Amino acid sequence: MTKDTQAAIQFSHVDYQSDGTEILHNITGWFPKKRITTLVGPSGAGKTTLFRLCNGLISPDSGEIYIDDKKISSYEPVELRRKVGIALQSAKMVPGTVRKNLALSFELQGKEMPIDTAEEMIRLVGLDESFLDRNAKDLSGGQRQKVSIARTLVMKPEILLLDEITSSLDRVSQQEIEELIVKINETYGTTIMWITHNLRQALSIGEYTWVMMDGELVETGESSLLKEPQNARVQTFVKGESE
Numbered sequence: 001m002t003k004d005t006q007a008a009i010q011f012s013h014v015d016y017q018s019d020g021t022e023i024l025h026n027i028t029g030w031f032p033k034k035r036i037t038t039l040v041g042p043s044g045a046g047k048t049t050l051f052r053l054c055n056g057l058i059s060p061d062s063g064e065i066y067i068d069d070k071k072i073s074s075y076e077p078v079e080l081r082r083k084v085g086i087a088l089q090s091a092k093m094v095p096g097t098v099r100k101n102l103a104l105s106f107e108l109q110g111k112e113m114p115i116d117t118a119e120e121m122i123r124l125v126g127l128d129e130s131f132l133d134r135n136a137k138d139l140s141g142g143q144r145q146k147v148s149i150a151r152t153l154v155m156k157p158e159i160l161l162l163d164e165i166t167s168s169l170d171r172v173s174q175q176e177i178e179e180l181i182v183k184i185n186e187t188y189g190t191t192i193m194w195i196t197h198n199l200r201q202a203l204s205i206g207e208y209t210w211v212m213m214d215g216e217l218v219e220t221g222e223s224s225l226l227k228e229p230q231n232a233r234v235q236t237f238v239k240g241e242s243e
């Protein structure tokens with residue numbers, strides 16, 4: 001992709017190993033600020049591991065990651081967690097109300113969540129305020145995913161990492177979440193990085209795409225590259241996923 005905007009996150013020759021096995025190899029690339037970029041690739045390609053590097057859960061063995069042109073290692077953990085929010089497919093809830101779940105990040109910092117923040121975020125994700133007092137265990141899969149996104153958004157992250165958040169949802173809920181992702185990006189200018197197995201989503205929602213395979217970044221650019229990939233392995237992957 002041409003560098004017409006600033007990078008929110010930049011990888012420079014990043015390697016990551018676990019128990020002596022190389023999981024990510026020489027990753028060099030960037031995620032444009034305030035845009036939606038999808039990450040696609042076969043299972044085990046290293047996409048989730050890349051996310052864990054981005055929010056500081058793990059650190060590279062070599063190479064460097066920059067967030068807003070500043071080395072990731074120079075961020076305080078609390079500052080990094082606030083800047084980079086993450087929502088996962090499992091959307092695990094703690095026992096109790098939706099409000100309690102939304103307040104988790106504040107609680108961890110010994111703060112109280114402002115009432116209007118909870119209301120703003122629950123409305124943003126398309127649920128009405130009565131949901132705040134519902135028990136999280138009674139939510140449907142789609143509602144739980146929306147609450148999980150709202151829970152990440154309460155800290156107003158500049159960068160939002162979404163890991164396969166629509167894979168277990170029905171078509172209608174998927175579409176609602178897709179619309180929500182676009183709305184978050186437009187409302188707050190949030191940089192969004194979105195792992196998805198769904199190439200239709202990558203083509204229609206994500207402006208840019210990273211294609212990862214076997215721990216490497218094999219193709220990157222505007223999402224339209226998925227229509228005519230240059231790399232033979234990507235061609236095979238795209239063909240397989242579209243059948």
Ligand SMILES: Nc1ncnc2c1ncn2[C@@H]1O[C@H](COP(=O)(O)OP(=O)(O)OP(=O)(O)O)[C@@H](O)[C@H]1O
Nearest residue numbers: 018019021023041042043044045046047048049050
């Ligand atoms: N903590 C770990 N220890 C050892 N191996 C790991 C660890 N975490 C991930 N791996 C391995 O690293 C590789 C990449 O895993 P990762 O979960 O990042 O891939 P992925 O692209 O997100 O896959 P999926 O689409 O299935 O979620 C896999 O082979 C996985 O088994």
